[in-house]
Amino acid sequence: MRRARTGPLSRLATTALAIALGAMFATATLVFTDGVRQSFADSAMGGADRLDAVALPPEDGGVLPRDLVPRVRELPQVAEADGAVRGSAVLLGPDGRPLGGAPAMAVSVGGPTERLRIEEGRAPEGAGEAALSTATARTRGLETGDPVAAVGADGRRREFTVTGLVGFGLDRTASAAGAIAFDPETAAEVTGVDGYAELRVLGADGTDPEEVAAAVRTALGDGAQTMTGPGYGAVLAEDAGVQARSVTVGLSLFAAVALFTAALVIGNTYAVLVAQRRRSTALLRCLGADRGQILRGVLAEALAVGLAASAAGAALGVGVAAAAVELAGRSAGAASFFGTGGAEGMPLVVSPVSLALGAGAGVVTTVAAAARPAAAMRTAPLAALRESGGDGGSEEGAGRGARLRALAAAALFALAAAGAWTGMTLEPGPLPMVVVAGAGMAAFAGAMAAAPWLVRAFAAVVRTPMRRLGTAPGLAVEGVLRTPHRTATAMTALAVGAALMSGYAVASASIQSTLTVVMAREMPADYALRPLTSQDGGDTDAQASxxxxxxxxxxxxxxxxxxxxxxxxxxxxxxxxxxxxxxxxxxxxxxxxxxxxxxxxxxxxxxxxxxxxxxxxxxxxxxxxxxxxxxxxxxxxxxxxxxxxxxxxxxxxxxxxxxxxxxxxxxxxxxxxxxxxxxxxxxxxxxxxxxxxxxxxPGLEVVSGAEQREQYGRLFDTIFAVVVGMLAVAVVIAVLGIANTLALSVLERGREFSLMRALGLTRGQLRGLVASEAALVGAAGTAVGAALGVLFGLAAAGAAMDDMVPAVPVARVAVLLLAGVPAGLLASLAPAARAARAPVAGLAAGAPGAV
Structure with missing residues (x-):
């Protein structure tokens, strides 16, 4: 019977697949994060981050004189400067009656310094054109090309054609009363405002925003409040009830977790490959190769494989990110199970930094994992040849390694507990979020160190019921108990995915429940109607009507x-x-x-x-x-x-x-x-x-709490839908990671499977054995990941928000736990088929991979 040997190229192919998957996951997450950050900047920060500097009136409700703009334009640090008009106007419907219970916000749009985004159509360019806020157009049933009328400060009715829809994000006034936009001259005429509510500045090429803001501040003195564009965006976000720094730090931490996850998947797979090559490395030592030659050869190979696979993975990651954004936008229902909505309008942002980080994660992790042959080079060549190449090793070395592993696990768990407690007790904000994220990574590292004991405990619990299921499941659980390190390595990828998914589900549910309580307190009704005292709201204590x-x-x-x-x-x-x-x-x-x-x-x-x-x-x-x-x-x-x-x-x-x-x-x-x-x-x-x-x-003001909540919901639904899409990629990678690790394990255990065939096991029983092991891997990995995810999801929500209302979506977490077994079975299909082809003649082969 001809034996099918699997050579080095096949083993490198499985390793390259893991590297490409890790780089793909990291790149896709980074691209997702960039898109969410841009969506957040448009929604909550009002696009202010696109400016270098902004000047505001020194007092609320005031205006900046028009002659300040030429003064700012003359500064050498400034490339463009212009002012924005803001006032109010009464929108009229086709029947001539006011649209809404209060005057709408009227602003100027257009020009190179415009911070608001034209979401549809174009900006108005003449006296007979206007643009509406997207929310106003949707609630009033208007679209581009429709006629609209407005009454300005002089009481005159003017007719306009809608040329575009403008995104005002979470601006409270725009969402409550609606908004209409004109070109600057028309805006000044309609509102009757002689001056600017904002002076917007773009700096000269190569000029830092802080430098631009400092120059404008010096030129205007006490006549204006001057800050950088991102600084003004943070002010707008806070006014909308969102902490810009917390969101930005949270997204950055999420990207860091993605890089961490990619490093784990790549590192574990390459470590298995390196362990399988201990014997060949020792043989080269016996033939005269010195340690430096072997190490340089291994690292050069790792660098070449890492570069090629990481480049391919990064390119694939951009495609995955684009597909997920499109899918989230087209099928909001797909994400509704996890409490999310659609992601319409979210941009796809592909930056060189994201590509470099995604690919770099694959290369660096591969080279770092390849350094593991140093362990083999410290072992005498003949001793290394005598080792099995599997989980073997000297009893003394195994005992010492177990003690070190136990100490490391205890130290990491203690560090994680201290970090979580610290993050929960600090004032919510970016720093506690970083602390909790670090604690979560420490806890996961501790779980990895303790994984053999966790696997052994899990296997001991299911040992009796598994034996009752038949020969193959019984042998599978005994194999797990005999070599828990192998199962621990395989379960890591799924544990990462389960931890991210359950942690996100708990954190998002807790944040949503907290927001529900806060918004119910601040806006207890869908609409509030009260007498209007003046066109701009006036003194709320004086009732004009x-x-x-x-x-x-x-x-x-x-x-x-x-x-x-x-x-x-x-x-x-x-x-x-x-x-x-x-x-x-x-x-x-x-x-x-x-x-x-x-x-x-x-x-x-x-x-x-x-x-x-x-x-x-x-x-x-x-x-x-x-x-x-x-x-x-x-x-x-x-x-x-x-x-x-x-x-x-x-x-x-x-x-x-x-x-x-x-x-x-x-x-x-x-x-x-x-x-x-x-x-x-x-x-x-x-x-x-x-x-x-x-x-x-007439004479009533209508304030919409429902529409304000809808604005918040759209922002968080966009973020949540993107995160769910990214986590779907993580789950796919987890399944492929298990399949990859199982495939390498099957290669290593070729003689073991041949012996089982010789003892009477059928091909079907061999497939069942590998499938049972995979199911155990899936169940154990999901349980460990879900436990860590729930704990640190609650800690992350507490670090991000004041008075956090904890919420654990039991149904979602339960679905994740139940999904572990089918995920493992799916991952076992190809490795089980390979194991079933193990020939009895494989016992005569000296190499373990004779399958």
């Missing part, structure tokens, strides 16, 4: 509206000082409206019982159970403090029951309405109901 008494009834009768809460406000001298008093008619406190409490429960507010803000409670020296006197227009009541609301997140003053408010201030009208859509009602339908009711009552 009363809230119509019939408005709440009209909204409540619409089936798209589920709840209408009437907000009433007044002031009383409590403890000798004016104190706000509020009540919410039609709302269940603690359920429909939630506030943080320092003491007591908001749901306990009832007639005779009130909630008091923490600052007022401290001023009055009272707490839960104490009584405060509240003098009103119609009565003087003594109210028991049922709850103390927190200093941050609570409503100033007193929150009382509607019955008490009516008795205290009988003639006080509604100050506003809070509207919540009915369960299952489409967002567009709820908006139509609010617009229809408010359009009949």
């Amino acid at each position: 009363a809230l119509p008494a019939s408005l709440a009834r009209e909204l409540g009768e619409d089936p798209a509206v589920g709840l209408v809460m009437r907000d009433r406000r007044a002031a009383a001298r409590v403890g000798g000082e004016p104190t706000p008093v509020a009540s919410f008619y039609g709302a269940r406190l603690g359920t429909d409206l939630a506030m943080e409490t320092a003491e007591g429960d908001l749901a306990d507010v009832a007639p005779g019982r009130a909630a008091l803000h923490a600052d007022d409670a401290e001023r009055l020296g009272v707490g839960v159970g104490d009584t405060v006197r509240v003098p009103g227009d119609g009565a003087d009541l003594g109210l028991t403090v049922a709850a103390v609301t927190a200093s941050e997140g609570g409503m100033p003053g007193l929150v009382v029951a509607p019955e008490d408010f009516t008795e205290l201030f009988p003639d006080t009208p509604d100050a506003g309405l809070l509207v919540v859509g009915a369960d299952g009602a489409p967002a567009e339908r709820v908006r139509e109901a609010v617009d229809a009711a408010s359009a009949a009552h």
Whole structure:
């Protein structure tokens, strides 16, 4: 019978595959990260990072004089400078009625210094053209080419044609009231604003943004607030409720984890190859080759293989990233299982740095793994020839290695625990995120060091049920118990994928639950309606127009509206000082409206019982159970403090029951309405109901919490969808990594499989043995990875956000655990087929790879 030998080229091919996969994973993740970072810059930072410097008025609401622009343009550090006009205008629908309950933001767009992105069409260029914000166009049913009308500050109606859609990102004003854009001259005419809200600067070639900002700052002095473009972007992101540095650091850490993962996959595979070549290395030593010659030869081979495979992997990684971005954009439902949405509009950013890092990770890791022959060169040549080349080695060396491995695992786990605790106790931000990421890597390294013991413990647990499944599963579990190091090496790749996937699922679920709580507190309703006091919002305490008494009834009768809460406000001298008093008619406190409490429960507010803000409670020296006197227009009541609301997140003053408010201030009208859509009602339908009711009552301002939450959701959905796509690549690489390691293991165990054939095992039983081992690898790797992922996912969420609300998506993690076995079986198909072809005559071969 002819024996099929697998030579060095075949072994190098499997190693090159692992290197290419690792480089592909690293490159794809880096390209993903660049795309997310750009998407974040457009959404949360308003594109300000594209500028070198920005100058703002010294006071909020002010303007910069027009003559500052020529002064800045004359600076040698400046290539381009221009100003941006910002004001307001009333948008009109086809029927001539206002679109929305408040004037829209009106701005100028266009020119080389424009920071906003034209998402569709082009910027307006003449007096008869305008652009709309993408959100405004979508909610109003408008698109490019449609006519639109606006009333400016002079009360004149003007007609425009929509030429494009502009992305305003998470700008609160644009999302709440809508936005329209003109060319600079038209914007100044419509808004009546004589000056600029922003002065935008692009630096000369080769000039650092800090240098540009310093030159502009010197030229303008105290007449403006000057900062770099990225610095202004961070301000805009914070105003939108997002920490730019935390997001940027988080993305960078994710890329670092990808490089770490690629290094593990490549290093483990090459280490198996090197271990298989101990005998051939020792034989070369016996034939006269010195240590330097062998090491140089091995490193030169590794460098050549690493360069070729890493270059191919990096190119493939760009293709994978492009395909994943396209898939995420076309099929939002594919990511919905993990709580994500689509990624429309996310750019594909391929930078030379990402390509260099992705390919470099493969080359450096390959060369580092190839240095392992040094261990063989320290062994006497004849002794190395006598070793089995597998898991063998001297008993003394094995015992010493086990002790060192145990010490390393204990030290790494202790370091990981200390790092996680430190990251959780520090103020949330970039530094704790870095600390927790480092702790996670240390924990994973500790798990790798302890992997043989973890595998042995796992195998001992499943030993009895595996034996009952038949001969092949029984032999598989015994093989795992006999050589746990081999199984530990194979499970590493899947453990990485499971840890990343489960860690992401837990972190994203915790961040989303925290955001839900925070946004429910800050924006408890989908829409808020209140009297408009002036065109720009004016003084909220002065009511220029009363809230119509019939408005709440009209909204409540619409089936798209589920709840209408009437907000009433007044002031009383409590403890000798004016104190706000509020009540919410039609709302269940603690359920429909939630506030943080320092003491007591908001749901306990009832007639005779009130909630008091923490600052007022401290001023009055009272707490839960104490009584405060509240003098009103119609009565003087003594109210028991049922709850103390927190200093941050609570409503100033007193929150009382509607019955008490009516008795205290009988003639006080509604100050506003809070509207919540009915369960299952489409967002567009709820908006139509609010617009229809408010359009009949001019002088109302409509603030949309629903649309603001939608803006946040789009940003995080884009990030989450991209991450899920990247992790899908990680899972594929994990399966291929297991297959690669199993293939090399089968090559190493050729004589073992031949002996089993000689003892009576059929080809089917051999396939079952390898498949059973792979299933054990998959289950063990997934369990270890999921445990680490859950723990450090919670730690990462706590390091990123204040008052993190932990959430563990049990169903998703359970699916990951259940997926480990089929992943292992899938990875075993090719190696099992190769093992089944082991001939009985292979026992006569001196080489272990005779399959």
